[in-house]
Amino acid sequence: MLKTGPIWALGAMSGTSLDGVDAAMLFTDGEVILGFGESRYRAFSDAERQLIAAAFGRWPGEDGVAQAAELVETAHAQLLDQIKGAEVVGFHGQTLAHDPALRGTHQAGDGGVLAEVLGLPVVWDFRTSDVEMGGQGAPLAPFYHFACAKWIKADAPVVFLNLGGVGNVTWADPAKNKPEEAGALLAFDTGPANAPINDLVMARLGRPYDRDGELALKGSVDEPLVTAFLARGYFHKIPPKSLDRNDFENILELVADHNDADACATLCAIAAASVAKGMEHCPVPPTRVLVTGGGRHNKAMMAMLNVLLDCPVQPVEDVGLDGDMLEAQAFAYLAVRVLRGMATSAPQTTGVAASVGGGKISRPSV
Numbered sequence: 001m002l003k004t005g006p007i008w009a010l011g012a013m014s015g016t017s018l019d020g021v022d023a024a025m026l027f028t029d030g031e032v033i034l035g036f037g038e039s040r041y042r043a044f045s046d047a048e049r050q051l052i053a054a055a056f057g058r059w060p061g062e063d064g065v066a067q068a069a070e071l072v073e074t075a076h077a078q079l080l081d082q083i084k085g086a087e088v089v090g091f092h093g094q095t096l097a098h099d100p101a102l103r104g105t106h107q108a109g110d111g112g113v114l115a116e117v118l119g120l121p122v123v124w125d126f127r128t129s130d131v132e133m134g135g136q137g138a139p140l141a142p143f144y145h146f147a148c149a150k151w152i153k154a155d156a157p158v159v160f161l162n163l164g165g166v167g168n169v170t171w172a173d174p175a176k177n178k179p180e181e182a183g184a185l186l187a188f189d190t191g192p193a194n195a196p197i198n199d200l201v202m203a204r205l206g207r208p209y210d211r212d213g214e215l216a217l218k219g220s221v222d223e224p225l226v227t228a229f230l231a232r233g234y235f236h237k238i239p240p241k242s243l244d245r246n247d248f249e250n251i252l253e254l255v256a257d258h259n260d261a262d263a264c265a266t267l268c269a270i271a272a273a274s275v276a277k278g279m280e281h282c283p284v285p286p287t288r289v290l291v292t293g294g295g296r297h298n299k300a301m302m303a304m305l306n307v308l309l310d311c312p313v314q315p316v317e318d319v320g321l322d323g324d325m326l327e328a329q330a331f332a333y334l335a336v337r338v339l340r341g342m343a344t345s346a347p348q349t350t351g352v353a354a355s356v357g358g359g360k361i362s363r364p365s366v
Contacts, residue, residue: 006034010086010120011332012076014094016165016245017194017294018052019208020044023079024328025086030336031178033151039325042079049208052108055096057246059106068096069108076109077117089114090335091124092327098138098244104128105137112362123335125360130345135352136242138168142187142349143337144330145170146179152319159279159286160316161305162327163295165195166243167275170349171282180346180355186283187349188239191274194295196251197267201260203252209294210264216300219265225254226269235277240351265300272304279309288312292323334359 006029014021021044025037044052048071055068072094080089091114093107111124127137145160149172152158160170167190176184197216198209210216229251234241251270255263279286288311295301296315305313316323334344338359346355 005029007087007336008037008085009088009090009332009336010080010083011090011328011330011335012080013092013327013331014072014076015327016095017198017209018044018049018165019294021075021079022325022328023083024322024325024332025083026329026332028147028333028336030333030340030342031147033147033333036322036329037085038083039322039328040079040082041324042075044075048075052094055108057097059097065096065108068094069110072109073113077114080114080118086120088335088339089118089120089122090331090333091122092126092331093124095245098242100131100136100242104131111360115362115364119364119366121339121361121363123338123359123361126331126334126338126344126358129356129358130350130352133352133354133356135345135350135356136240137350138242139170139187139189139349140334140345141327141330142170142172142185143179143344144333146172146185147333148321148326149174152321156287157282157284159282159289161275161289161291163193163271163291163293163298163301164327165193165198165245167191167193167271167295169275169278171286173284180343182348183283185346185348186239186281188241188278188281189243190278191235191243191271192248192251192267193271193293194298195245196248197264200252200255200263200267204260210298213264213268213298213300215261216264216268216298219259219261219263221269222255222258222262222266225266226273229254229270230273230277235274239278239281240349242350268298268301269304271295272301272308275305276308286311288314290314290316290319290321292316292321292326296323
């Protein structure tokens, strides 16, 4: 049993945008943020990215899944072993498939393997318990976003917008005492974000992403296409709700006849419009939107958000947070909560029947 009070936890995240693995240290008691520590990043090579991407949409036992899991474990072990001083590790793994309505959720990578390699307890498989209780299993960062709202001393509701492979928002009311308290949070996936842009640029130009939105800034938006896309049923569902990276797998077909710049601009516009549509669900309009994830570097997407939303849109760096490491920090935070038997999701974040603490704990044999 770990000591009470704050401890150093090491969190790791590999998102569906497939850029690489983020790792970050957090000093926390599972409720409040008390300090930030070292962080590191390990990029995936093109070959590694292709191996993992080939397993997208697949479940344990299917072709390519074991190879993807081994790669995920190796990449995480290489990175996490460089950071010392943690008492617990939070390992998210790599999401390959997510379908809570039918088959559950699948993150590749075995925390037990990492526990043996690192010689530390590893908390992992954060989403399954939530799905088994009827929840969406996503998003899981909102409890940490609530702690961040407290840490920045927000005095009114604020939204954290994560623009990863998929976009998701957390509306947080810092006047509440705990994240599981009614009215403290609302969270859900908004729609596609970076994933289709990354896929298009890789397929057409052999680049992993549109750096700073340079292509999109040169393009023209196909407004009728954006309007038609947002007519899809998902955007009319009441949250909580979640998406898989491949839920809009035909999206690139929609821009197949557009040049590179116009295609990127239109995909950016879809992402931004999806966020704006989602903001209609906020219980109270937020005072500001704080953006994390790779999409905050996309100048075209950020400009579109500033036009569409009725409040300031800022990168989280403006309030002293690290947008590259926020999700890794979130899984450090959640790991401590799991160790201490605390909730990690609630009805207003995933639609789960009641507040639930997810995660398995694997301890090294020696």
